[in-house]
Amino acid sequence: MDLIQIKGEHVWVGLDFGKLSEDDARSFLSHENAGAVCIFAGTTRRMTGEEETQRLEYDCYPEMALAEMERIASAALEKWSLHRIVVHHRTGVVPIAEASVLTGASASHRDDAFAACRFLIDTLKDRVPIWKKEIYADGRSEWVGTGVGENLSTRQEGQEGHIEN
Amino acid sequence: MDVSVKIFSLLREKMGTDELAVSVNDNAIANDVIQHLGTTYPQLLEYLPYARLAVNCTYSTGEELIDENDEIAILLPSSGG
Numbered sequence: 001m002d003l004i005q006i007k008g009e010h011v012w013v014g015l016d017f018g019k020l021s022e023d024d025a026r027s028f029l030s031h032e033n034a035g036a037v038c039i040f041a042g043t044t045r046r047m048t049g050e051e052e053t054q055r056l057e058y059d060c061y062p063e064m065a066l067a068e069m070e071r072i073a074s075a076a077l078e079k080w081s082l083h084r085i086v087v088h089h090r091t092g093v094v095p096i097a098e099a100s101v102l103t104g105a106s107a108s109h110r111d112d113a114f115a116a117c118r119f120l121i122d123t124l125k126d127r128v129p130i131w132k133k134e135i136y137a138d139g140r141s142e143w144v145g146t147g148v149g150e151n152l153s154t155r156q157e158g159q160e161g162h163i164e165n
Numbered sequence: 166m167d168v169s170v171k172i173f174s175l176l177r178e179k180m181g182t183d184e185l186a187v188s189v190n191d192n193a194i195a196n197d198v199i200q201h202l203g204t205t206y207p208q209l210l211e212y213l214p215y216a217r218l219a220v221n222c223t224y225s226t227g228e229e230l231i232d233e234n235d236e237i238a239i240l241l242p243s244s245g246g
Binding site for chain 1: 171173174175177178212215219222223224236238240241242243244245246
C-alpha cells in the first residue's frame with residue numbers, strides 16, 4: 001500500500017507511504033483557466049534552534065485523515081474561487097529535506113490561490129489526525145504537540161486554520 | 166455495552182496497543198466514553214484534558230449518543246504538517 005487517496009474532478013487528497021510527488025500535484029492542479037498555481041511543501045528541518053533533528057516519523061488515523069482533508073478542501077472551495085485542490089501527507093519516516101506535506105490550489109487569480117493554499121496547510125495542522133515524532137540526532141525522541149507540558153506551545157503554530165465543526 | 170476506542174501515536178506507545186475496550190451505559194454519550202477511559206485506564210488521565218473524541222471519523226461534540234457499532238477514537242492534538 002503506497003498511497004490511499006480520494007481523487008475527484010476538483011479535489012485530490014491522499015496519504016502516501018513514500019515520497020510525495022510535486023510533479024503529480026502540479027499536474028492535477030493544471031487547468032486551462034488557472035492563472036495561478038500555488039503549492040506549499042512542508043519539509044523536514046534539520047536544525048530547530050540548537051536542536052538537531054535526525055528524521056521525523058508520522059503516525060495517522062488514515063480513514064479520518066482522508067475525511068478531514070476532504071472537509072478542509074470543501075471549506076476552501078466554498079471560501080475562494082478555485083479550480084483544483086491537492087492535499088497530500090506522507091506517513092512513516094520522512095528524512096531531512098524531504099516533504100511531509102503538500103497543499104496546493106489553482107485559481108484564476110493569485111490572491112485566491114495563495115489564500116487557499118495557506119488555509120489548507122494551517123487547517124490541516126489543526127484538524128487532520130496525523131502526529132509527528134521528532135527523532136533527534138542524539139537519539140532522543142518525542143511526540144510533538146501532545147498538549148502535555150512544554151509541548152503545548154508547539155501546538156499553537158497551527159491554529160489560524162479553523163472550520164466550524 | 167462495550168465499545169472499543171482506537172488510539173494512536175503517543176497513546177498507542179504508552180498503552181502498547183492500538184485499541185482500548187471500555188464499558189459504558191447503553192445510553193452513553195461521547196463524553197461518558199472519555200470519562201470511562203480515565204476511570205478504566207488511569208495512565209491516560211494526564212492526556213485526556215487535551216484529547217478529542219472522534220465518532221465515525223468526525224470530531225465529536227461530546228453530546229452524541231454512542232452506539233456499540235460506532236467507530237470511536239481518542240485523538241491527541243494533531244501535529245501533522
